Amino acid sequence: MPPIQSRLPHIGTTIFTTMSRLAQQHGAINLGQGFPSFQPHPDLIALVTEAMVAGHNQYAPMEGLMTLREAISNKNLLGYGYQPDPVSEITVCSGGTEALFAAIATCITAPGDEVILLQPCYDSYGPAILLNGGVPRYSDLLYPTYSPDWDHIRQLINPKTKAIVINTPHNPTGTIWSTDDIQQLGRLAEAHDLIIIADEVYEHITFDGRQHESILRYPDLYERAIVIHSFGKTYHATGFKLGYALAPAHLTAELRKIHQYLTFASFTPLQHALATFLGQTEHYLGLSAFYQTKRDQMLSAFAPTPLVPLDCEGTYFQLYDYTALSNLPDKDFAIELTTAAGVTGIPVSSFYHQGNDQRLLRFCFAKDEALMQAAADKIMAYANR
Ligand SMILES: Cc1ncc(COP(=O)(O)O)c(C=O)c1O
Known part of the structure; x- marks a missing residue:
């Protein structure tokens, strides 16, 4: 052996x-x-079935079906006031996890490059960094409010630091970032030329009138960001494993080079179904x-x-x-x-x-x-x- x-x-x-x-x-x-104990909306299931019966069962385009990317673009304009270009800024991936892996791989350009993680955090970030030859550097969110410890984060930064991963709304703590948190992040990222990887897969689940502070609301931050969304959380369908990465064209170009060798393309019938279903905004x-x-x-x-x-x-x-x-x-x-x-x-x-x-x-x-x-x-x- x-x-x-x-x-x-x-x-x-x-x-x-x-x-x-x-x-x-x-x-x-x-x-x-x-994972939800209930089913996705019957209309979504019907649309997926229809797409399969209609013969949409072969490879989708590598970057995602154009009609779906257009629907994603419009959805983000409606929600966050920014319209990502479907041609150059949106990449459909096989779930948030694949999009995160591709995002992390995009940022690590030399062995030993460092990525800052704020813990507790979703378990795929650290291994994705290691598998790409990088080094995760951890900063604890401050218990019990789980707010970022900016002084400590600043201490972690050195010439090898390439990116910081944030997650809001946050798994596992259920906290969400305030405008002030985002502004602090922006100052830090700009001062040290960091890429922001923003895991926003729970973007549509915020409570008591609180607003989700998507990076897309902040044009200066988005210029240096890769934003990750997932349909699994939004449509009660974690097993569908479809999500997407939004990033400015220069970052998207690199991310796609990685995505095309991770999965090449993602589940075609669901892309057809979601291109229609996203238009029914009441669901999200x-x-x-x-x-x-x-x-x-x-x-x-x-x-x-x-x-x-x-x-x-x-x-x-x-x-x-x-x-x-x-x-x-x-x-x-x-x-x-x-x-x-x-x-x-x-x-x-x-x-x-x-x-x-x-x-x-x-x-x-x-x-x-x-x-x-x-x-x-x-x-x-x-x-x-
Ligand atoms: C914070 C966070 N990011 C990403 C993911 C992965 O999303 P997906 O199931 O679309 O790969 C999850 C799933 O639990 C999550 O909790």
């Missing part, structure tokens, strides 16, 4: 797979992995209200339990402090809650490079109300055991 040296020696199966597997083994209610404009109701359902179902919620301003994740119930480290408590109570959440330490443990679990509320109530009842039974 030829010896193989791991490219990612410290990385095993993701916590989402591990916890979902454990949930299945123990018949637990899985509020861990972030109503998403914040839809998920705010779900967040409030989880908050009220869990209120009688000893779990204490942190503020949730966006996304479909709610963090809970469980210290009134247990002193176990969060990974151990996640296992305990799955096996003994029958409810699965994700330990927040797994979103940290070095496993910072604030005794928090992340629960997904993209679920039916009855399921969340059943989970709350199980936690109560466990608390009263």
Whole structure:
């Protein structure tokens, strides 16, 4: 057998797979992995089916179907006041994860180039940097508000720093960036000539009247940015794996060179379907209200339990402090809650490079109300055991 040296020696199966597997083994209610327990809109499913029946089953153009790119362009004009050029600024990718990988690969131009990550963060960023020969440099968001520590971020910057990844609305904490955060980011990026990779896959899920601060609202920042969106979160279809990257033409040209060798093109029938479905704006404009109701359902179902919620301003994740119930480290408590109570959440330490443990679990509320109530009842039974 030829010896193989791991490219990612410290990385095993993701916590989402591990916890979902454990949930299945123990018949637990899985509020861990972030996927909706309900179906995409029937019109979208019908449009995908129609596209397949109509014969749209061969390769789409590498950069995405033109009609879809035009629809994306109009959508962003409507939402953020900026109209990206469908020819040179929009690339349809196989989900936000592929778009992120291509974005990161675009920024790392020499081995050892550094990319700043603000943790806790989505788990694909670090490995994508490593696989491209770069070095992730981590700065902790300040608990419990999870605001960026600008002084620390500034200290991390050196001539090898090429980019910073931001994520708003933020998984796993549910926080969203303010105008002030974006302005601070802009000053920093400009002073040090950094590319901003903005992960905005939860762009349509913000609560209590808060506005999503897309980079597209800030022309000076967009000039140095790659903005990532995903249809999976917006249309209750995480398994569709379709998203896109928006970036000025010079960055898009480089990103496409990478995208064309990662996947070349993405799922054609869905691109046809979404080119039409994006025009029905009510589906995404109503998403914040839809998920705010779900967040409030989880908050009220869990209120009688000893779990204490942190503020949730966006996304479909709610963090809970469980210290009134247990002193176990969060990974151990996640296992305990799955096996003994029958409810699965994700330990927040797994979103940290070095496993910072604030005794928090992340629960997904993209679920039916009855399921969340059943989970709350199980936690109560466990608390009263
Ligand atoms: C913050 C964040 N970015 C990106 C993604 C990936 O999006 P997609 O499923 O479209 O690849 C996710 C999915 O959970 C996410 O939470």
